[in-house]
Amino acid sequence: MKPEKASHLYNIRHSLAHMLAQAVLDLFPEAKLGTGPVTENGFYYDFDLPRTLIPEDLEILEKKMRQFVKQNQFFVRRDEPIREAKAFLKTIKQPYKIELVDKFIEQQGIKEVSFYENVRESDNKPVFVDLCEGGHVDNTKEIDPQSFKLDKISSAYWQADENKASMQRIYGVSFETAEELKAWETMMAEAKKRDHRKLGVELDLYVLSEKVGPGLPLLTPRGTVIRQELDKLSQEKHKAWGYSYVTTPNLGDLGLYRTSGHYPYYAETMFPPLKDDETEFMLRPMNCPHHIQIYDAKPRSYRELPLRLREDGLCYRYEKSGELSGLTRVRALTIDDAHIFCTPEQMGEEINRCLDLAKEMYDVFGFKDLVFTLSLRDPANKDKYVGTDENWNKAEDFLRQALKKRGMEFKEYLGEAAFYGPKIDVKARDVLGREWQLATIPQIDYNMPERFDISYIDEHGTKQRPVILHRAVYGSYERFFGLLIEHFGGAFPTWLAPVQVEVIPVAEAHRDAALDILEQLKDAGVRAELAEPDLTLGKRIRNSEGAKVPYMIVIGDKEIASGKVNARSYHSKQQVEHDREAFIGMIVAEIAERRLPE
Ligand SMILES: [Zn+2]
Ligand SMILES: [Zn+2]
Numbered sequence: 331m332k333p334e335k336a337s338h339l340y341n342i343r344h345s346l347a348h349m350l351a352q353a354v355l356d357l358f359p360e361a362k363l364g365t366g367p368v369t370e371n372g373f374y375y376d377f378d379l380p381r382t383l384i385p386e387d388l389e390i391l392e393k394k395m396r397q398f399v400k401q402n403q404f405f406v407r408r409d410e411p412i413r414e415a416k417a418f419l420k421t422i423k424q425p426y427k428i429e430l431v432d433k434f435i436e437q438q439g440i441k442e443v444s445f446y447e448n449v450r451e452s453d454n455k456p457v458f459v460d461l462c463e464g465g466h467v468d469n470t471k472e473i474d475p476q477s478f479k480l481d482k483i484s485s486a487y488w489q490a491d492e493n494k495a496s497m498q499r500i501y502g503v504s505f506e507t508a509e510e511l512k513a514w515e516t517m518m519a520e521a522k523k524r525d526h527r528k529l530g531v532e533l534d535l536y537v538l539s540e541k542v543g544p545g546l547p548l549l550t551p552r553g554t555v556i557r558q559e560l561d562k563l564s565q566e567k568h569k570a571w572g573y574s575y576v577t578t579p580n581l582g583d584l585g586l587y588r589t590s591g592h593y594p595y596y597a598e599t600m601f602p603p604l605k606d607d608e609t610e611f612m613l614r615p616m617n618c619p620h621h622i623q624i625y626d627a628k629p630r631s632y633r634e635l636p637l638r639l640r641e642d643g644l645c646y647r648y649e650k651s652g653e654l655s656g657l658t659r660v661r662a663l664t665i666d667d668a669h670i671f672c673t674p675e676q677m678g679e680e681i682n683r684c685l686d687l688a689k690e691m692y693d694v695f696g697f698k699d700l701v702f703t704l705s706l707r708d709p710a711n712k713d714k715y716v717g718t719d720e721n722w723n724k725a726e727d728f729l730r731q732a733l734k735k736r737g738m739e740f741k742e743y744l745g746e747a748a749f750y751g752p753k754i755d756v757k758a759r760d761v762l763g764r765e766w767q768l769a770t771i772p773q774i775d776y777n778m779p780e781r782f783d784i785s786y787i788d789e790h791g792t793k794q795r796p797v798i799l800h801r802a803v804y805g806s807y808e809r810f811f812g813l814l815i816e817h818f819g820g821a822f823p824t825w826l827a828p829v830q831v832e833v834i835p836v837a838e839a840h841r842d843a844a845l846d847i848l849e850q851l852k853d854a855g856v857r858a859e860l861a862e863p864d865l866t867l868g869k870r871i872r873n874s875e876g877a878k879v880p881y882m883i884v885i886g887d888k889e890i891a892s893g894k895v896n897a898r899s900y901h902s903k904q905q906v907e908h909d910r911e912a913f914i915g916m917i918v919a920e921i922a923e924r925r926l927p928e
Contacts, residue, residue, distance in 0.1 A: 332370050336465055340368055342473055343504045345466045347373040348448060350502060352458040353394035364426050364488055364497050372503035376486055383498050388480040396475045402451035405466040407444055415443045426488060427461045477511050478504035517762050526815035527656035533820050536657060545654040545661035552828035557807060559826050563694060564666055571687050573640040573668055578620035580644040584610040586619040589781050591716045591749060601648050617643035618800060621669040622782045630786040636672035636680055643667045657812030664807040670799040677797055681732045684771045688803045696926045697758035702738050704729055705753045708745030715749050717777035725774035726752045751775040760817045772801035821878040821900060825924040831858040832874040836886035838863050844885040854914050901927035
C-alpha cells in the first residue's frame with residue numbers, strides 16, 4: 331500500500347524523486363521533466379531524454395543521488411502567480427511542467443503555483459528547482475543514503491495518453507532504513523523464485539504454445555490434476571451452500587450482449603463477433619446473460635428464490651498481447667461464476683452467505699489478512715454505467731451496510747464498479763505479504779434484471795423484479811492457479827499436489843516390492859508414482875525433491891525385510907519410519923482434511 335501523504339516515508343520518497351530529477355539533469359542537461367509520484371515501494375519519475383537509458387545509467391544516477399543526499403540539501407518553497415511561473419518554466423525549458431500548470435488552471439482554477447528549490451547546506455547554493463505541491467523532508471540529512479536504490483526503467487506516455495510523447499520512466503525503491511530495503515530485496519528475490527511463469531513450466535503444470543496463440547495457456551496432466559482438485563473443493567462447498575449447477579455454451583447471439591449492455595459499450599474488451607449467414611455470435615465475455623435465460627425460461631414464483639445458479643463458465647477477453655502474462659492475464663478464462671436471483675428482502679442474507687462461503691474457501695488455502703474494498707460508480711462519469719441513480723445509490727449503500735454490519739474494515743474506490751453494478755472485492759496477502767486481487771463477492775445488479783425484463787410472482791400474486799448478485803470466489807481458475815503456484819512456491823499441500831508420493835526402489839531387485847506398495851497407495855486413492863530404477867538413486871531422490879513431491883519413500887533390502895516404509899516429507903524435511911498401513915492411513919487423512927503444511 332502507498333504511504334499516506336505527508337507521512338515521513340512519503341516525504342522521504344517524494345524528496346528522493348527530486349534527487350532523481352536533479353541527477354538526471356546533471357547527466358542530461360537538456361532533459362525534460364514529466365512527473366514524479368510516490369508509489370507502493372518507492373517512487374518514479376518520467377523524463378523526455380535525448381537517448382534511451384541503459385541499465386548502467388541507473389548506477390550512475392544512483393551514485394549522484396547519494397551524493398546529493400549527503401549534501402544536506404534543504405527544500406525552500408516559493409509561490410508564484412501563473413504568468414510568472416509559466417515564464418520561469420519557459421526559461422528553464424520545461425514544457426511538460428507548463429502543460430501541468432495549464433491543467434491545474436483548467437481543473438482546479440488555481441491562480442498561483444508553488445515551486446520547491448533544493449539548497450545545498452554548505453554554501454546555501456540553490457541546485458535544483460521543481461514545480462511541486464510539497465511533502466518533503468526538511469533536509470536530506472533525514473534520508474539514509476543506503477535506504478534506497480534505482481530499480482528499473484520502463485516507458486510511459488506523457489499523462490498516460492497514447493497520443494502524447496513517449497517518456498522514459500525510472501523507478502526507485504525506498505524505505506526508512508537500509509534494513510527495510512534489504513528485507514524488500516530478499517522478498518523480491520523469493521518472489522522471483524516463486525514466479526508462476528517460471529515455476530509453472532519447471533513443474534510441468536502448464537505450457538504456452540505459439541501455435542495455439544498468445545494468452546491461451548494449456549494445462550498439462552499435472553496441472554489438470556490441480557485444476558480438478560480446485561473444482562472438487564468448489565463443488566463440495568457450493569452444493570453444501572445451496573447452489574445448483576448449470577451448463578451453458580461459451581458463445582451467444584450478439585443480441586444477448588446488446589441487451590446486457592456489454593455490446594457495443596465494452597466491444598474493445600471482447601473478440602469481434604463471429605458471423606454466419608443469418609446470425610452474429612459473440613465469444614462470451616461473461617456468463618450472466620446465459621444464466622438469466624435459464625431463469626427466464628419459465629415463470630418463477632417467490633418460493634423458488636433465492637435461486638443460485640453456478641457454473642464454471644469459460645469466457646473470453648480481448649487483452650492486448652503486451653498485457654498477457656502466464657496464467658494471470660489470459661484471453662480465455664474459466665470463471666467460478668454464480669448468479670443469485672433473489673428478492674430485494676433476501677439480498678442482505680445472501681450477501682452475508684457469499685462472504686461466509688468465500689471465507690470458508692480461502693481458509694483452505696491459508697490466505698491471511700483478507701482486505702475488502704467497495705468498488706463504486708464514478709459519479710463524474712455516469713455514461714460509463716447503465717441504470718438509474720436511484721438503483722445505484724441503493725445498491726452501493728446496501729454493500730456498505732453489509733460490510734459495516736460484519737464489522738469489517740474496508741476502503742471505497744470510485745470508478746471501480748462494473749458497468750451494471752457496485753461490488754465488494756477481496757484481496758488476500760500471500761506468504762510474502764504481497765496483495766492479490768482474489769474475487770468479487772458479490773456484485774449487486776438491479777440493471778440486468780430490468781434490461782432482460784425478468785420477474786417472479788410474489789406471495790400476493792403480483793409480478794415483481796428480482797435482483798441479481800454476481801459473484802466468484804476463485805475469480806478465474808487460471809488466475810487463481812497462478813496465484814496458488816506463487817503462494818505455495820510450487821510446494822503444494824498434499825491434497826493439491828499432482829503427485830503425492832514418489833516410490834523409489836533402491837535398485838532393480840527392489841522394483842517388485844516398490845510396485846506392490848505403489849498399488850496399495852493407488853488403491854487407497856493416493857496419487858503415487860514409481861521412480862523407475864533407470865537413474866542412480868541419488869539422481870532420483872533429487873528429481874523428487876525438485877518436483878516438490880510431498881512424500882518420498884525409498885524401498886530397499888531393509889524395508890523389504892521389515893515390511894515398513896521410510897517416508898521423507900518434503901514440507902517438514904523429516905524422515906519417519908511407519909508401518910505400511912499406518913503410513914497410508916496418515917496420508918489419506920491428510921488429503922481428506924485438505925491439511926496445510928505446518
Ligand atoms: Zn516535491
Ligand atoms: Zn455475472
